[in-house]
Amino acid sequence: MTNGRSQLDTTIEVVTPENVLLQYQVCGPFRRLIAFALDIGLRIAVFFALWMVVGIFFGFLQIAVIGVAIMVLVYFVFSWFYGGLFEAYWNGQTPGKRVMGIRVLTLTGEPINALQAILRNVLRVVDALPPFLLPLSWFIPDTPAYMLLPGMSYLAALVSMTCTEHFQRLGDLPTGTMVVVEQRRWHHGLVKIDEPLVVQLASELPANLEISRSLGKTLAHYVERRRVFPPARRADLSRHVGTLLVKRLGLPEDTSHDLLLCAIYYRTFISDQLEDPLVPEAQVVEPPRIPFDDEAPDLQTTPTATPTATPAATFGPGAGGTQ
Amino acid sequence: MQLDRTRITIRERTTFELFDLALRVVRSFAGPLFRWVLVGVLPFALLNHWVLAGNPFIYEPEQLGATYTWWLLCLVVLEMPLATAPATLYLGQVLFHQTPTRSRIFGDLARSLPQLLVLQGWPLAGLLFCFWIDEASITGMYVVLAMVPFCFFRFGFRPYMNEIILLERNPLSTSNATRISTPRRSKALHSWSQGELFERFLASLLFGSGLALQLCAVAWGAKSWLTGNAELSPNVFAILLQASLWAVVGFFAVVRFLCYLDLRIRREGWEVDLRMRAEAARLSKELI
DSSP states (O other): OOOOTTSBOSEEEEEOTTSOEEEEEEOOHHHHHHHHHHHHHHHHHHHHHHHHHHHHHHHHTTOHHHHHHHHHHHHHHHHHHHHHHHHHHTTSOOHHHHHHTEEEEETTSOBOOHHHHHHHHHTHHHHTOSEEEEEGGGTSTTOOTTOEEEEEOOHHHHHHHHHSTTOOOTTHHHHTEEEEEOOOOOOOOSOOOOOHHHHHHHHHSOTTOBOOHHHHHHHHHHHHHGGGSOHHHHHHHHHHHHHHHHHHHTOOTTOOHHHHHHHHHIIIIIGGGSOOTTSOGGGOOOOOOOOOTTOOOOTTTOTTOOTTOOSOOBOSTTOOOOO | OOTTOOSBOOSOOOHHHHHHHHHHHHHHTHHHHHHHHHHHHHHHHHHHHHHHHTOTTTSOGGGIIIIIHHHHHHHHHHHHHHHTHHHHHHHHHHTTTOOOOHHHHHHHHHHHHHHHIIIIIHHHHHHHHHHHHOTTOHHHHHHHHHHHHHHHHHHHHSTTHHHIIIIIOOOSOOSOTTSOOHHHHHHHHHTTOHHHHHHHHHHHHHHHHHHHHHHHHHHHHHHHHHHSOOOOOHHHHHHHHHHHHHHHHHHHHHHHHHHHHHHHHHHHOHHHHHHHHHHHHHHHHHHO
């Protein structure tokens, strides 16, 4: 699929100061919400564990008031600096973010510093707005109407994330940060094709076969994905292009479209890449030149047009029927 | 229309990524989407108010917190496929850089309406019939309870029936075994992906209920702050609840559309198909 900037996607491109283009998948509110819930759960669990330890210890010493003071301090630190401290020391991650595979970065793709980490977490109180109160009777029948359940809606964060290109909440805006998904994508190299029928068909294709860039990309995509589809689906997918190519190359009509596409891929990207040791040095066939879409291939000058070549078959746009 | 040039990048995505992308789609097409969601939702919102507000067993101030919410939820869940049909048609057309016109969307909707009513509308019709014959809707309650497993099946394992009816437009039935019909197509698309479909259904249920509750609570808070009165009259409560539920339904129509595309990419290589068709169009131009 074309990946023009006008297309909607959750990936962004960042050019580093070293002029390296990096692609990130920015993380929206849903994955972040789960990470946040995990962090809250962890905070509550640790707080209660500490409360029990401190309570038992200072209760035993009969100075419970000091225990209370310590727990108030712990609560304060947990409330305001849990996220900031973790993100500062764990390179933009909290335990919840680590579980969900996300990380805070600056908008230029660099790691955040301690100031950014703490500031974006302190500003969470703004993101949590507006607050709300729900009647407890909605959840527990026969509860008096004046008993209300307080909560923070985080609607400000949701609106801010929806309106910004990098899914930034309000705390991310002044600090120039964003949250990205740490993903390891598999980039396929050449797909290994060892089906004898494909290799045989590839050898029967015109020697000076040259394909357009867009067709090359389409074939590469098809060959990469075809393994997961059953034969019937492969036949269906390859039918549109295959029918035209069979005509263009003058192949028998019962040629399998799936095999033909694989054969062209094999010829273009695999067999022609290998140097044939039997061919004298002066006649080494160069790898096929893949012309740009707006470039009309010149059959007289293409490197693949060797003196012994069969009639040219070029599929680049702008080239007329060459069969 | 160039098939490989779409408004949304066509590739495989995770559930969370699809939810995030839905926010981006909502932002990009906010105005038209809101209008088409409203077109679909408004008749059903009025119908719900008429059915529930006219019922003395449901629409009483003491019961509003539980009974009314329960019945409204049941109605909204059953109305969801029909109410989101115009928005789905809009998204289907705007995906390929087409400019959807009102006449085209209404025309497509009219063509798909018989199938929508037959395949998606009968549970709603059944519930409304129960309301009609039994004002206390005791029968309706049993019908709804019986329909819970059906709803789980429909929304958990066959969630993209609407998209199949509206966007693929296969016949309702066919005697020819080699020709695809809507039920056959639905079975072919949804089979073998139940785990993933159910995971997305549960995620939608979780986030959807949270979002609806959040919107309703914030709207109530805003109303209390603006009027200086936290009391909720039945009418205001009905409006706030319906508005919150329908807003969430509108958002999840976008999510469902994106999940449908994702399923087609995973199961059928839809992105390969689009590329192949576009390449074939380019090649055939050269042949002419």
